Amino acid sequence: MARNKIALIGAGQIGGTLAHLAGIRQLGEVVLFDVVDGVPQGKALDLSQSAPVEAYAPKFKGANEYAEIKDADVVIVTAGVPRKPGMSRDDLIEINLKVMEQVGAGLRKYAPEAFVICVTNPLDAMVWALQKTSGLPRNKVVGMAGVLDSARFRYFLSEEFDVSPQDIHTMVLGGHGDTMVPLIRYSSVAGIPLADLIKMRWITQKRLDEIVQRTRDGGAEIVGLLKTGSAYYAPAAAALDMAESYLHDKKRVLPAAAYLNGEYGVKGIYAGVPVIISAKGVERVIELDLTSAEKDALLHSVQAVKNLVEICQRIAPNL
Ligand code: TXD
Secondary structure, rough: OOOOOEEEEEEHHHHHHHHHHHHHHHEEEEEEEOOOHHHHHHHHHHHHHHHHHHHOOOOOEEEEOOHHHHHOOOEEOOOOOOOOOOOHHHHHHHHHHHHHHHHHHHHHHOOOOOEEEOOOOOOOHHHHHHHHHOOHHHHHHOOOOHHHHHHHHHHHHHHHOOOHHEEOOOEEEEEEOOOOOOOOOOOOEEOOEEHHHHHOOOOOOHHHHHHHHHHHHHHHHHHHHOOOOOOOOOHHHHHHHHHHHHOOOOEEEEEEEEEEEOOOHOEEEEEEEEEEEEEEEEEEOOOOOHHHHHHHHHHHHHHHHHHHHHHHHHHOOOO
């Protein structure tokens, strides 16, 4: 059986972690691409040398030429620059938009059939730009943020309740930024809604509000600690879950930045919503029956994404 090919555009912190996890999860052969000469090659060699110990069949390659990503099944894009302390995700827009133009051209030429997961920030605007510049079908280009934001929410709740994070389900909608919308009503511990857990005195509303805020600030908290960059272990794990759902036709229901074509009353931009990811790509956008307060919060977040997309269009009027 032919192996799947996974191309990682950007061989930095997240790219390297993605390659390692893809090896451990035996997802297929991995090509690490970067503009910096030597880094993807060095990481690929290092990873290949971990194979005898980890007991996986190695097939890692480092590259500086887009031709090497030819016919990739999945492409995960982390190319660009990350945040430093004091920066917002939106401060990255100008540099990373140029990067998306290059990556889009590479995808168009060498991997037009791929399922593409964008991770680069500011996420919702960059995935929009990547779809435009690559010209790939909208259901084959998605952004990763919701799985990470939900995982952060799950972890904080698991700490609070002292239960396994595995038994916690959460849903985070909207853009990947300060306006993201962690949905309390759709979050539960083994099916027990958070509202019931308040009644059961497991948590107070005030404490829950603090955890929601910590989730919104989850990325900045790590940037503040690391000082030299942003989170990479959890983002890589989250992006690979999306890749696996596509490669193995798992039909996972995951929050992702998906192209909205009228769903939630939004048209023409990407924003975080629950989707089903199958071998077809984004098979379906799930339209939740939101309360008016939830809908307002989502539309507020969508407005923040629209503002970023407008900045992109001012910088690159051809998009
Ligand atoms: O939830 C999410 N979506 C995110 C997003 C969570 C955490 C971090 N997120 C964003 O991912 C972050 O703000 C950055 O925009 C990306 C990548 O983060 P990472 O921590 O991996 O950044 P690095 O280590 O700086 O790696 C970026 C690599 C680096 O090796 C550069 O040489 C390379 O990108 N790079 C390029 N590769 C290809 N082509 C071009 N043009 C290019 N420019 C830089």
